[in-house]
Amino acid sequence: MTDSYTRLVNAGLGKTLSKRLGLPRPAVLRRYRPGDPLTVGPVLVLSDAASKPEADAVAQALLRWEVDVRREPTDDARWGAVVLVLTEAARPTDVSDAVLAVGSVLRRVAPNGRVVTVSRALTDDDPPELAATRGGVEGFLRSLAKELRAGATGNGIVLTDGAAADSTSALATLRFFLSARSAFVDGQLLPVGPADAGADESGTATDRPLAGKVAVVTGAARGIGVDIAKTLARDGATVVCVDVPAAGEGLTRTANAVGGTALQLDVTADDAGTRILEHARSRHGGVDIVVHNAGILRDKLLANMKPQQWDAVIAVNLASQLRINAQLLEAGVEGLRIVSLASIAGIAGNRGQTNYGFSKAGVIGHTRATAPLVARLGGTANAVAPGFIETEMTRTIPTVTRELGRRASSLQQGGLPVDVAEAIVFLVSPAAAGVNGEVLRVCGQSWLGR
Amino acid sequence: MATRKTTNGAPRGASSGATGSARTTGVRDAVIVGGNRIPFSRAGKRYADASNSEMFTAALEGLVARFGLQGERLGEVVGGAVLKHSRDFNMIRESVLGSSLSPQTPAFDLQQACATGLEATINVANKIRLGQIDSGVAGGTDTISDAPIAVSDPLRRALLAAQHAKTLQGRLKALAQVRPGDLKPLTPATDEPRTGLSMGEHQAITTARWGISREAQDELALASHQNLTAAWDSGFFDDLVTPFRGLTRDDNVRADTSLEKLASLKPVFGKSLATSAEVPAVPTMTAGNSTPLTDGASTVLLASTDWAQAHDLPVLARFVDAETAAVDFVHGHEGLLMAPVHAVPRLLARNGLTLADFDFVEIHEAFASTVLTTLAAWEDADYCKNELGLPGPFGSVDRARINVNGSSLAAGHPFAATGGRIVATAAKLVAQRAAETGKPARALVSVCAAGGLGATAIIESV
Amino acid sequence: MTATRPATVAGGPLRIETLPSLPGLAGLYARGAAASGRIAAGRALPHLPVVGTALEPGDGPLALPDVAYRVSGVETDGLAPHLRDYQRLVHEPASDTMPAGYLHVLAFPLATAVMVRGDFPLPLLGMVHLSNAVEHRGPVRVGDLLEVRAWAENLRPHRRGVQIDLVAEVWPDGGGERALWRGVSTYLAKGFHLPDGSPSGVDGSPERAPSGTWAPPLPTGRWALGPGTGRAYGAVSGDRNPIHLSALSAKAFGYPRAIAHGMYTAARALADVGNARGDAYRWTVHFGRPVLLPGTVDVAVTPAEDGTGFRYVGWNAPRRLKHFEGGVVPLDA
Structure with missing residues (x-):
């Protein structure tokens, strides 16, 4: 689902015109x-x-x-x-x-x-x-x-x-x-870094590097979470799809599309980590991968920010990840591979997103701190920071803003959810064990941020 | 209390206590793995354009997702709809084909009015117990909003005759017999075919005979709404319900209802009974203490213990035994919805149990008074002696054990879907209780149905 | 009420007059003309004379004709479609065995023929069906060869006029020990008086309590009768009395709307009893206030208190008006 502008300038008259006019000519990405x-x-x-x-x-x-x-x-x-x-x-x-x-x-x-x-x-x-x-x-x-x-x-x-x-x-x-x-x-x-002795290269060159792994994806009912679940499953993982009970209809679709199980659970629940672990252990024998994808937006200028708008974003985007990670570590889950969804907003900041920016920068912060804790049990913790991604969410952004977001990068277009998913799947693959505590940007070299 | 007046003093029909052998032996256990339903919705609202099979497929898909059954060949999927379009002749099988289950999963439709869902569960459980299948789904679906509408019998016969006619002349002759009045469509009726009385009117008669008060009915309705609301708020249904068409909770439940509000409603059933010589009774049954017409679908996953273990699936409870009954209501000898009253004593006798042995009692709230007449009947010595063939009162049920997480008054009652809702709820209740106390827990399930039918079952923690 | 050969009217012997076939119905179904169903059935029935050439009230002494009609060799082979239409209409299960109400319909034209005779002293139109009593002695099936007899008897006073019994019997063709079916329809002719001026006697109809004071029992059923109920039964039974057909035609006779055939309501009640009635039964009905169409009738069809058979009663619940009541009691075959 390349955006319509990209399709236009890559074919026929649109291609000729855009060349003559010197308009950006984003490529159709392979x-x-x-x-x-x-x-x-x-x-x-x-x-x-x-x-x-x-x-x-x-x-x-x-x-x-x-x-x-x-x-x-x-x-x-x-x-x-x-x-x-x-x-x-x-x-x-x-x-x-x-x-x-x-x-x-x-x-x-x-x-x-x-x-x-x-x-x-x-x-x-x-x-x-x-x-x-x-x-x-x-x-x-x-x-x-x-x-x-x-x-x-x-x-x-x-x-x-x-x-x-x-x-x-x-x-x-x-x-x-x-x-x-x-x-x-x-x-x-x-x-x-050098991978631990346990990391093996054998899966690197195969199409199913995650075969036999059990992966948990939060926020799996819609948006990028769906693609993360599908990509994990494509690469061989058994996927536990988690989302709030109210999103169960989409969650069912995801779980059935990837042959996984649906767990209707609010990640902000006090015992969310424990319940995820219970489900994964009883139904699939354990958990190897956790993708903290669940996230919400409550955009408001700070001057107008209501407590519930601030608190909800922090609770879902940040606090839930901390709590779940803590419960999984406390349970002694070995070799756990964690990826958290950060955002370019957490790196560059964004007007009207002080709450979101705090939560996503917080994710980057806790990922660095979590990395050594997980590493003790042979795992990794990384973050992926998407740039402008074509999702249901970004489709609602006003046209001009959306176009700026798309074109303000070296690749001159928005990414697809699957691009984020591919980065995550790479980070949780066994051979990537030497990557720990890092933030991988998936942004087409956005002009924003460091 | 013996306020009931029987039309015919002498008991009729077989109603002796224990008829079968004690506890069926020589068969393996059938266990309830879990359930899934879609939120129930008042007719004509969220699911206004959803068909029976769409709703059942949605419930089934949620079940498949919850338990990771994609591509799985289950032993059988059994379910039905009370109001079913003739095009849905193989509805459950079609739903299976539209689901993520293996297309090699057999299926069939059955129907026993409001007991359809429970009867489907009994059927699947029995097949599992006999070793004919290792796993199966039982359920049901019903829509009032998308109910089939039929043509009148004269029009139908004329159309069929025209279709069968071999010549144009023959066809025209057949069609010429249609009269304008024949063109009026027939909407499905919930009236009892044999009496022409609606279920509500039947129950109003039973209610009057047993002298059930308006206040008692309203209190039960209030408790249903409060219990269901609390269950939703506590997350009880998080792993029993999957949203559908944007609806995330049962939309009939009224968290804010009160006895005052319920008391303000006008009676809708039994209004003509006030003048009766037999039981002069002010009408007591309102829209508040009767179930609304509802759309929805439910499913329950059952399996043998081995199958559940092999598939790393949880086991909530054991489906122990079941009993169905029917009553002679046509000439007023017994109330239309009183069949479970007869079934339960037989069921419990066969299993060596009494009412006191149950931690939970789930009585389908077709009407608040259905529950209350059921309880009253079991406490009535004369009735139990004359009608049930028992030596004395069957027993009392602690109100705190009845429909603890709400029932049909609050959730609504999509006829065939109610059994699955109750079975899954009861199974989870006993599993939770057993986990809390470390002791076995047991639930009694009772569903009354049109046609003087009733289905009942025992569910036990494992 | 043992079925006997028609013997006397007012003490004198009846003259038996044999007709070649049942009026109207004769042979029609047997010829299969009505194989295509209800509508054709209705059309096929002849328009019976609806206005009798009766004497005006007070025009001399009243006397019933001393004749009994008899039709032998009545074939029923072709009646299956008609019987099916009747059974559907009154909610009887489909069967080739004729319910008692169907035999009433079968004999009705012959009984009517008696009432439209020139020497019949009362007007057919305007007569009120007070009650009906049927003894159904055993199964009569499609294909049986029958003999039908009909006569009028028992002219007697009523507090509002005079009443008579129209008796019809169905016998095995060629006779037998007793009638298979015997029906006595009691009619009231208002405004007539017997010459001896005898006082109004017991009329056998249910007591007519003032509107709103009668207390009905609990219903066991409810009939929703559509506006076409009278036309539908008229078509099947051949009883096309205008009071049943439409509001307009009923108004001409003083009814606000069309009224249901009494025998239709009684037949519904009989059907409601179901299999419990057995093959042989006595079926009675007394008619009260007419059922206006369209209308809702609450009914109670319940086992009799004494344990033999069923009682039934039908009423208008809001107005507390009794429409009919009667019984169905099994007979020793």
Whole structure:
């Protein structure tokens, strides 16, 4: 369900006109379908001189995934992706050849192509030159992403804690960024650490990485929650669909569409976590994944905000997540993978959304704090921050505002609910265990925020 | 109290106490896994354009979602509708085909007036107990809003004759017999076919015979509304009801009703009885202490213990036993809705139980006075002796155990859907009680029906 | 009331006059002309003379004709559709066995023929059906060959005029030990007096309490009778007395609206008793206030207090008016 403007400028007269007039021409984004090739063309793996062994290791992994891998920029290819490995670059000047080599092939990056940098995170012990180099990669990637056209995206893997470029989680992240699953993720740098020994790569390259997992999705009756449930189920998870009793009709549809179970439950209930756990354990033998998707809006300028408007948003969007997480942790659920829905409003702020902004920024805050608590039991806690997503909710936004929201990003369009779902499914996949405490934006590189 | 005057002093028909053997043996348990219904709605409101099969499918889909039965081949789905269009000849099967269940799930329609839902439950439970099936859904659906409308018999016969005629001339001849008056459509009537009296008028006679007061009826109605409201507020129905067409709660329930409001309503039934020589009685039955016409659907999931375990499904209760009865109401010997009064003593005798053995008593509130005449009859020594063949009064029921979470007066009564509502409610009640106390809990279910029918059942915690 | 051969009227022997066929009905159904149902059935019935050539009141002494009509060899093979129409109308279950009320309908034309004779002293129109008593001695089925007899007897005073009994009998064709069915319809002719000036006698009709004082029992049923009830029964029974057909025609005879046939209401009550009546029964009815159409009649059809058979009564509840009452008592076959 690409928006009508995007459809217009991508075909026939609309295409010609919009080109002549210099109007934004958002691309029709390629989205994941099981069985499709990972990329739209061969993958060029480049690196600075010092990072060549790491680049080789990455290339080997790509070959294992049966991808057409090249190590030299040539003129005869329409590149599906360019992977730039800069993990061992120590001085700013080390990267020059490699980044310029990327530049030499940019015009031949295919529509919906990918550029992925692999670098290392800054640490407190970094000498200035190293820190400058590592920091520079981030600015380079964000800027490069804005130069890409026709649905191509640029994202970066930032290795932490000495993780190897071909470690399980790094490869899982690479695969996510290369694939159509990350269609609306653009200009993002995701820190990836070494996965625990328990994480396995085996599921990374399969279509059903979540087989055997039990996932709970709150707010599953409508909107993005439906797509999250469907995507989790598509990738093999058994889904417990949770929503308030009043939303049971939609919840039934979701549960029956994904072959899961419906649990009519208000997440703000004192014992919501316990009841979710009871349901998951008695009906499905346990719980592996929790997606805190339930959220409400009560937009009002702060000067006009009524207590119930503030309180309801905080209760549903934030407090419920804290309570449920606490109850699940207290119950000692092992290997729990939590993803919370944050929002770009929680990062950039939004007029009329002080309550919502508080709740979503609060989500980002508690995700960082929850991460180490969950990690002790072998789990992770991350957040996904959607930008402008085409949903029933955003359809009600006034036209001009809605158009601004859509076009004010590198991809010049709103994302789809499934884009958010794909990011979540990636974060809860076993191989992504090295990603913890992070906020992944799904915003088409929105101009808003950091 | 012996205010009842029988038309014929002598008891007629079989009404001896224990007739069957004590407790059926040699069969396995049938357990109630859970239930699902859609909120009940007053006729002509939210479900005005919803058909019987749409409502039943919605209830069934909610059940499938609650218990993750997508693609599951169940043993059987059994249900029905009291007011059913002829095009719905295979309604339940069609609902199954329109649901997320496996299309290999068999189904059939049955109908026993207001006892349809409970009779369907009895049927599924018996099949499970006999080992013929391992799982099944019982339920029912009814719409007043979308009730079938028939053509008059003369028009119908003429149309059929025309259809069967072999020549144009024959067809015209058949159609020529239609008279203008024949074109008037027939709406379904709730009158008893054999007496022409509506159910309300029948019950008004029974009410007058037993001398049930207006105040007692209004008090019972108030309790029903209060109990149902409290049950909704406490979340009791969160896992028993799935919203439909935007309706999230039963829309007949009046949280704000009061005895004063109920007392202000004008009687609607039994108005002509005031002059009776037999029982001069002021009319007492109002729209407030009678059930409204309602649309809705309900389902109950039953299974063998093994099947439930194998599917990691919860077990609320055991469906222990059931008894149906019918009374001779046509010539006034017994009240139309008194059949459960006869069924329960037989049911309890067979199971070695008394009224005191029940933690919950669910008596379908066709009218407030139905519940009250039932209770009065069981307490009446002469009646129990003459009509039920018992040595003395059958017994009393503690009012605090009756319809504790409300019943049809508040929820409404979509005929065939009421049984499923009550069974699921009773099953959850006994499960909760047993969990609280650590002791077994037991519920008695009683549903009266048109035609002098009644169905009753025992439900026990596991 | 044992069925006997018509013997005497006012002490004298009856002359038996054999007609070739039942008037009107004769052979019609047997020929299958009415196979297509009710409407045709109504049309097929002849328009019986509705105005008798009776003597005016006070025009000399009253005497009943000393004749009994007899029709033998009445075939019933073709009556099935007519019987079905009748059964539907009065809520009898479909069967090839004729209810007592149907035999009344069958014999009605012959009884009417007696009343429209030139020497019949009372006017057919305007006579009031006071009561009816039927002994139904055993099953009569479609296909049975029958003999039907009818005569008038028992002219006697009534407080508002004179009353007579129209007696009809249905026998097995060729006779037998006794009639299968015998019906006595008692009519009142207002304004006539017997020559001997005898005082008003017991008229056998239910006591007419003033409106609103009679206290009915609890009903066991309620009939909603539509405006076409009289026309429908008229079509099936052949009794097309204008007082039953429409408000307009009824007004001509002093009724505010059309009134239901008394025998229709009695037949409904008989049907209500159901199987409990058995194959042989005595069925009686006394008519009270007429049932105005359309109208609602509350009825109580209840086992008799003495345990034998059923009593029934029908009334208008709001106005506390009794329309009819009677009984159905099983007979030893």
